[in-house]
Amino acid sequence: MTAPHPRYRRALALPLGMALATALAFLPNVTASAADVVPTAPSVTSATSLSYVVNVRPGHGIAADVKKAITQAGGTIVTSYDRIGVIVVHSSNADFAKTVRKIRGVDSAGATRTAPLPAQSTTDLGTPKVLSAAQVAKAKAADGQDPLEPLQWDLPAIKADKAHEKTLGSRNVTVAVIDTGVDDTHPDIAPNFDRKASVNCVSGKPDTTDGAWRPSASESPHGTHVAGEIAGAKNGVGITGVAPSVKVAGIKVATSAGFFYTEAVVCGFVWAAEHGVDVTNNSYYTDPWYFNCTGDPDQKALVDAITRASRYAEKKGTVNVAAAGNENYDLASHSVTDPASPNDSTPSDRVIDPHKCFDIPTQLPGVVTVAATGAKGIKSSFSNYGLGVIDIAAPGGDSTAYQRPEPPATSGLILGPLPGGTWGYMAGTSMATPHVAGVAALLKSTHPHASAALVKALLYAEADATPCTDPYDINSDGKVDAVCQGTKNRNGFYGWGTADALAAVTK
Incomplete structure (x- = not known):
């Protein structure tokens, strides 16, 4: 019996004859620990291009100094949603997010994936x-x-x-x-x-x-x-x-x-x-x-x-x-x-x-x-x-x-x-x-x-x-x-x- 794949969205699409929920026995056990273990994303080399979101103050467009700083950090702006202050950026600089987070006016920034662009997984x-x-x-x-x-x-x-x-x-x-x-x-x-x-x-x-x-x-x-x-x-x-x-x-x-x-x-x-x-x-x-x-x-x-x-x-x-x-x-x-x-x-x-x-x-x-x-x-x-x-x-x-x-x-x-x-x-x-x-x-x-x-x-x-x-x-x-x-x-x-x-x- 194949268990539901843990990464697949929210549906279980099954071959003929496969029983759906006997997979319960294969689900990960919930532990009694309340620890909050937060692994960081796997490190990437400078040659690996990733996608990022950079979150700034919404409603005023991207400030010229923020644009400049993103470019200087090795980022290329793909698009921006000024109404909500979200900028989509591509960069091959492994320290891009860390650098951009220090920019005045940036609320948060982070890689949206851990695999290179485009994703290679199937x-x-x-x-x-x-x-x-x-x-x-x-x-x-x-x-x-x-x-x-x-x-x-x-x-x-x-x-x-x-x-x-x-x-x-x-x-x-x-x-x-x-x-x-x-x-x-x-x-x-x-x-x-x-x-x-x-x-x-x-x-x-x-x-x-x-x-x-x-x-x-x-x-x-x-x-x-x-x-x-x-x-x-x-x-x-x-x-x-x-x-x-x-x-x-x-x-x-x-x-x-x-x-x-x-x-x-x-x-x-x-x-x-x-x-x-x-x-x-x-x-x-x-x-x-x-x-x-x-x-x-x-x-x-x-x-x-x-x-x-x-x-x-x-x-x-x-x-x-x-x-x-x-x-x-x-x-x-x-x-x-x-x-x-x-x-x-x-x-x-x-x-x-x-x-x-x-x-x-x-x-x-x-x-x-x-x-x-x-x-x-x-x-x-x-x-x-x-x-x-x-x-x-x-x-x-x-x-x-x-x-x-x-x-x-x-x-x-x-x-x-x-x-x-x-x-x-x-x-x-x-x-x-x-x-x-x-x-x-x-x-x-x-x-x-x-x-x-x-x-x-x-x-x-x-x-x-x-x-x-x-x-x-x-x-x-x-x-x-x-x-x-x-x-x-x-x-x-x-x-x-x-x-x-x-x-x-x-x-």
Whole structure:
């Protein structure tokens, strides 16, 4: 049995027949130590070119003396986001960040990666469980349903099927999928795709070339699957999204090797903020550090940059929704073992304190943090959790051996579109997040003048209160697999509760 790869974003894409969550036994153990071990980035030679973010006072452009100092330190400015005071720089000077931090007016600066430009690592993203043409052809649906909708146990789990009897959402609402790219030619996505709000941000600078937001044939289907879960059109083809008439955009931020670097994520949030995006879906963590420790100056700079960008988007009216992660970590504890960082060079075990070291954007202020549930409505075996960290829960799938759906659904995973006009199953908090993003889009459709803060407040207030699962023994082996803390109305497994699409369109 292959364990979930610790560096892969927020989805578990599985070959046929692979059981999803028995991998729990292979997950890193959470230690009892509260030590905050913060290794610095591996050293690089002067011939190695890296990417950096330099954070300065926002809103006034880059001061001439800061520009000059960056150049004198061996840096080349790629782009700058003056509204938030983030500058993207390339440099082959191993002491670049250390030098620039001494410049007056620089708040923080750090390398966004530990591998040379471009990243040389590759990622095995797994193979989704793809529906065959025969399976698609045999699918039968009731009147008013898309052909594959009977296999989507996740829609009634959040009452989306009932919500669709009231409304399918507004064409004036756009959800941006900040991810690996979106195949806008897919028949379930094309009817709702927002080209004007789509872009390629991989370099840290917007690339508006037509189609630049699409994944190549060798890249992950992750973003396409997520986009379909949110806004798969109700058009007599394939699946149905949670909000099947809202618009969906693709903001590509992952390199061809599957890395989500800070400069790309910053670009994605700023682009969303300035292009009328109402909701962003963030089913990833920002590489190369699973947790970014503010005691390390490089990692602190990454936290600063993405915090500025996500807050900027929220001030512009965007609700930012992010996945909690798939390692069964208690993010409210004071000790977690992170074996995956830095994942673009040589990772090593480090014991961190999640109160000082942050999964970004998941743990940033203002971001809606989403845990996953399975077909039985309880925490998915892999889902991270933590009182005060998890805001809300939604279907992300689980091993059918642990949580089997009611017929006619056959898989405990989540069905969605894949590039090239196919459909397949994936699972993870990656798949839970678009369910919440879809409900947020329905809320915005119902309350078009609501601020981001009000949409979030309604999202939490209208969630179905879900009490702790206690004891939580997901594989029935007599051992507790996770401990839930809190009350019925707010706890570490489900936050304020399970997302409710029907309430979003009726209250």
